[in-house]
Amino acid sequence: MNGYWEYARTQLQNWQQDQNVFSRTSINAQPAANIPGASTRSDFRYHKQYHEERCTMQCMCIILLLRRNYAPLQPPLIIAGRWKFVIIVVGCVAAWYMGKLLANSMIDGSLQRALSAIQELALKATITAPFPKQHKCAHWTRCPAGTFAFLVLSGGAKFRPPQICFEDEMLLSSVKNNVGRGMNIAIVEAKTAKTVDTGNFDLWGGDKSERMIEFVKKAPDGSLILMTTYDDSYTRLTEDAKKYIEELGSRQIRSLTFRGNWVFLGTKGFTLPKNFQREKVLNSQKEGNRYGSWPAEIQIDGCFSPKTDYL
Structure with a gap:
């Protein structure tokens, strides 16, 4: 298990080196001398895609590394934070969707018709006795x-x-x-x-x-x-x-x-x-x-x- 975490650290270091390489190399450079085997523009793009996939895998390793470093410290707080994040995302999506529906209803007048119908039902359901008339x-x-x-x-x-x-x-x-x-x-x-x-x-x-x-x-x-x-x-x-x-x-x-x-x-x-x-x-x-x-x-x-x- 320790070797797995050492591998994650190695991937992190490689990711940092690759970032330095891409920062010094232009996409229009011909040839790309800093990247082995990339002598033409198309080869450079191919290797760029390769490095992007590699960086993605390295990022996953970084996440695992961070999880290893912080999970033993405060696991309840991380779990609570994750649930809070999920609730916030779901709430935002629901708010956006309801706002969209409400806006569409206000534009086409269906909301006003629905409110009017509810008001009519409430008036019909309410039984009020007339105020006694004084003679x-x-x-x-x-x-x-x-x-x-x-x-x-x-x-x-x-x-x-x-x-x-x-x-x-x-x-x-x-x-x-x-x-x-x-x-x-x-x-x-x-x-x-x-x-x-x-x-x-x-x-x-x-x-x-x-x-x-x-x-x-x-x-x-x-x-x-x-x-x-x-x-x-x-x-x-x-x-x-x-x-x-x-x-x-x-x-x-x-x-x-x-x-x-x-x-x-x-x-x-x-x-x-x-x-x-x-x-x-x-x-x-x-x-x-x-x-x-x-x-x-x-x-x-x-x-x-x-x-x-x-x-």
Whole structure:
């Protein structure tokens, strides 16, 4: 085995000598005195081919020699390096081939057609439920024919104003700029849904209870009185005002406390069925309020029938 490696070293030395010979000899030289037996140009080319084949064999011997010198040192690294080289070559070939296919597809438009087809399949396979449609006064269900939709929403703290809606007409809201701190009231004709009047009465900064009572008393019989609070409606709400609101059908006005929320659908000149939801109250608590010392908003909504609910 040692003689084999000695032969490889000899071939390496011969290869170096041949390189020196070819570096000093021109292909057009006639005769080629440095190469034995090469007296003509054709003989020189023949011997050149011979030396090229010889150099190839010598290079193989050099590779074997290098393998002998380095293989015992770090065989795992050489094997890993070979695998890395193979992976890089295969990756480059695959990348070139895929790039060629992609370029051809982009040119003839087949890629765009394929993407469009995939998009169409995705749209067909996706089942989406339509977003629920809101009806009059933001109801999720439509009121029966011949009835009027209504919504009474209280305020929240000092920055979420109340709303009163009747038959999809916003009677009181911040958009209309007709709401304020205290009690907010809208008066509607029960049989025609026609708006009679709206008003706001500050029950914190001033004594407006008497004015509020006079305002409601002017409403004609057969009217719906929609009432909601904003911020505080308890501090200056007098006893006479509470009694008059109870005459309109309230059962919870005396439960209202400081900064509490209250919504109410009152009637003047008629009554509502006993199972009709017409009132809610939510007072401020020491803990658990949504807005610090103010509770969350509350609301009542429904469908009023001038035929069956007008008693």
